[in-house]
Amino acid sequence: MKVALGGTFEPLHEGHKKLIDVAIKLGGKDITIGITSDRMARARIRSVLPFSIRAENVRRYVIRKYGFEPEIVKITNPYGKTLEVDFEYLVVSPETYEMALKINQKREELGKRKITIVKVDWIMAEDGKPISSTRIKRGRLTDTAESFRFRCFPAGRARQAC
Amino acid sequence: MKVALGGTFEPLHEGHKKLIDVAIKLGGKDITIGITSDRMARARIRSVLPFSIRAENVRRYVIRKYGFEPEIVKITNPYGKTLEVDFEYLVVSPETYEMALKINQKREELGKRKITIVKVDWIMAEDGKPISSTRIKRGRLTDTAESFRFRCFPAGRARQAC
Numbered sequence: 589m590k591v592a593l594g595g596t597f598e599p600l601h602e603g604h605k606k607l608i609d610v611a612i613k614l615g616g617k618d619i620t621i622g623i624t625s626d627r628m629a630r631a632r633i634r635s636v637l638p639f640s641i642r643a644e645n646v647r648r649y650v651i652r653k654y655g656f657e658p659e660i661v662k663i664t665n666p667y668g669k670t671l672e673v674d675f676e677y678l679v680v681s682p683e684t685y686e687m688a689l690k691i692n693q694k695r696e697e698l699g700k701r702k703i704t705i706v707k708v709d710w711i712m713a714e715d716g717k718p719i720s721s722t723r724i725k726r727g728r729l730t731d732t733a734e735s736f737r738f739r740c741f742p743a744g745r746a747r748q749a750c
Numbered sequence: 751m752k753v754a755l756g757g758t759f760e761p762l763h764e765g766h767k768k769l770i771d772v773a774i775k776l777g778g779k780d781i782t783i784g785i786t787s788d789r790m791a792r793a794r795i796r797s798v799l800p801f802s803i804r805a806e807n808v809r810r811y812v813i814r815k816y817g818f819e820p821e822i823v824k825i826t827n828p829y830g831k832t833l834e835v836d837f838e839y840l841v842v843s844p845e846t847y848e849m850a851l852k853i854n855q856k857r858e859e860l861g862k863r864k865i866t867i868v869k870v871d872w873i874m875a876e877d878g879k880p881i882s883s884t885r886i887k888r889g890r891l892t893d894t895a896e897s898f899r900f901r902c903f904p905a906g907r908a909r910q911a912c
Binding site for chain 1: 775867871
């Protein structure tokens with residue numbers, strides 16, 4: 589049983605946490621969390637915390653809640669390891685669902701079996717629209733969003749939430 | 751932690767089994783499986799096995815694979831218990847996803863929190879299209895589909911697969 593999930597995880601919000609929760613329920617410790625490289629992340633979102641900090645936030649969430657060290661890999665393209673590894677489940681958000689379909693299409697072209705896609709709907713923000721990193725980054729959700737609770741900043745910066 | 755899933759489950763195919771598998775991984779024994787009443791099922795599919803047999807097929811699958819007696823309820827409308835019970839997860843197929851969105855919309859109108867929807871993509875049939883009960887019932891998938899393995903027939907009928 590192997591479960592994969594991926595994303596930029598910046599800021600780590602309730603939707604991400606739900607995604608991680610579902611992945612761990614499906615795969616236990618046997619999960620692989622792909623986190624985009626800075627170059628990949630910044631192609632979509634101009635300002636993003638470095639990979640090391642984003643990865644550390646995810647790692648802390650898993651350790652605090654589940655007590656184990658998750659496998660985190662840096663991904664430099666949207667497929668990550670999904671074309672090489674025969675994962676049992678691919679846990680995705682509404683934002684990454686289309687990519688999951690592309691992954692399965694590509695796998696089929698390569699003669700590999702499709703991975704079962706499990707889409708977890710985001711928790712909705714107060715305005716009824718989904719919380720997504722992009723919306724938060726674009727300033728369309730305020731700092732009051734609970735999602736900011738797990739945002740960490742490098743030592744020395746003003747805000748230290750973790 | 752309470753997990754709900756629902757459907758007609760006729761014939762019980764690989765997609766249904768995957769749905770049940772995910773629900774049990776998320777909720778353990780704390781799952782509620784809603785199965786449509788004969789009246790409700792027959793409004794969509796003309797010929798359908800009685801509720802008692804459909805429920806028994808689902809029950810046997812869970813007992814054989816997971817060793818516990820699942821909670822199965824007969825549903826007489828598409829909402830089932832989802833407006834009364836605060837389930838943690840609603841596990842749905844691509845076929846029932848739209849209904850899940852309606853459930854959350856209705857819950858919001860009632861001032862209740864939304865249930866996290868987990869959509870599990872069907873396993874694909876050989877023609878690349880999703881396996882669905884409706885397609886099987888309409889004869890668009892042949893009897894060779896593995897999905898027929900769990901189809902039960904009342905005593906005395908020619909085919910007895912369970």
